[in-house]
Amino acid sequence: MNESGRNDGKSPLVEVDGVEKVFHRGAEEIHVLKDLHLQVPAGEFLALMGPSGSGKSTLLNLIGGLDRPTKGTVRVGGESVDTLSDRHLAAWRARHIGFVFQLYNLLPVLTAERNVELPLLLTHLSKAERNRHVQAALAVVGLTPRAKHFPRTLSGGEQQRVGIARGIVTDPTLLLCDEPTGDLDRKAGDEILDLLQALNREHGKTIIMVTHDPHASARASRTVYLNKGQLSAEPVK
Amino acid sequence: MAGPINWLSQVVSVTKFGLLGIPQRRGSVAAAVFGIAGVVTVLVGVLSIAAGFRQAMAASGAADAAVVLRSGADSEMVSGFNRQSTRIIADAPGVARTPEGPLASAELFVIINLPKRSTGSDVNVPLRGVESAAFRVHGQVKIVEGRMFEPGKDEVIVGLGAAREFAGLEVGRSLLVGRREWPVVGVFSAGGATAESEIWTDAPVLQAAYNRGDSFQSVYVRLDSPGAFTTFKDAVTTDQRLSAQVMRLSDYYASQSTAVTKLITSLGVLIASLMAVGAVFGALNTMYSSVSARTREIATLRALGFGSGAVVVSVMLESVALALGGGAFGAGLAYCVFNGFHAATMNWQSFSQITFAFAVTPQLLVLGVALATVIGLIGGLLPAIRAARQPIAAALREL
């Protein structure tokens, strides 16, 4: 896409600059984010914490190009995400962003491997190449034996591992996880965190993870706290 | 990056995911499919009545027979010829000849009132004055009861259909024509042709009774062969002494059936339109519930980078696919139930009892499937737009 979009190692991969986000609910205005600044260098594993309703998902969606800021700019790899047209934004997401959702968001009608393949359908890879990438991603998350299973026959932890495989199968610039362990028990959650940590350390993935769980944020290389629309390095008491 | 091939494969994928999910939504899908099938069955079924009737009327006139009317006259009622013109027509090339002369019958036609057996109310019945060749021109005319009228005498014979439909036409009874009583001397059949619902008498006798002088209204001829039609037609229409138009009997009867077929067609279209509106709402409802059941799924696909255009087209395709399934089922059902179904009705234009079979023609099947497609397109449009317009971030929050 845009070669200046590759990170040169000096400027941060993600730059959120003076971002404001206002939602409208009827006549009411909800100011979720106010003059927010955030920089995420490439290779970081950032945890984003904060009370419920503080706007963590909103911020993650802005970085992932699922929504646009009311004010301010969001740059990822030098590209101004907020100015792209809807059509280019969709293509940009396909190329640069991997999403992992709290409720996995797998397609129930597709097997694990077909779910993992979804983002690859937007590339020009041949069927054989797609399959190679799918098998590699499933191997990373340790789900090769479950490749042909449908989501409903998998445990929550396994479904989330399919979700992560889908998130990394295109080798995206950035992996965005919104409470990836929020629906899992401690043991399954730990396995997912092990996996994310390994992706960060061994595969050099830049990860931003929203979480409520201090146990989860402890695995990250840095944690920021969102409160009253602003970020801080320390939790607000 | 997002080339047309890529876009197409997106459409194919998203459509496939939608179709794969149909078993989960089979209740509402089945309701919509059967709704559309019902519309198509009714439309094709009713129109097959009109098509069958038209076919029967066309078959009622042989291809090697023709009728001559005055130019500009679309029925016998408003046509007219003098005797000299009828002779020129009878002698034209192409007319079949026998030792007794050409097979041409100059005829006139009046309307009399008779009570209908079933209701007792007076209706119009045609009384036709014919020449002797009429028996070999109007299909296969045979006396089935009594005898033939005697030329020059005030006598009538009645068609089988007329004898059945109207009161007082039994052999031995008399018919009030003008101020005089004419005895019924026989009953004739005409192989199911329209003549069976008429009353016939000798042409000169009818001319005298109605002060028609020596004028006729039409000339019916049998041709040497179906191929002789053009020769005959050209000779008659180019003759300077005549002002006449020529129609194959089969075409003439087909044109005479337009009032009935129009009535049936508009009735069918009306019923089918009303039902189609209902079916559109059924399809709309099905696709709305499909789209809302898939809100998070569609949002997920769009988050992954699938385009909203591909989503719109896929939802429309799914809707059209369901509609086509319903349409094909409905058209097939109409074919099995209606094609060849026998019925009898009155042709109000010629007062003939026509027996005919419903005809589910290929055109009707195509029409039915086309209607289903339109229903599917309309029913899918709004849900498709809703699916594509939904903000991704908000849709992802839905459970």
Ligand SMILES: Nc1ncnc2c1ncn2[C@@H]1O[C@H](COP(=O)(O)OP(=O)(O)OP(=O)(O)O)[C@@H](O)[C@H]1O
């Ligand atoms: N599309 C929207 N329209 C209106 N209000 C919204 C919308 N999206 C989010 N909000 C509101 O913005 C605020 C922040 O929501 P957000 O989902 O970002 O919070 P969060 O920190 O992720 O919360 P949680 O921890 O519960 O997931 C909430 O008050 C929410 O109701």
Ligand SMILES: [Mg+2]
């Ligand atoms: Mg959230």
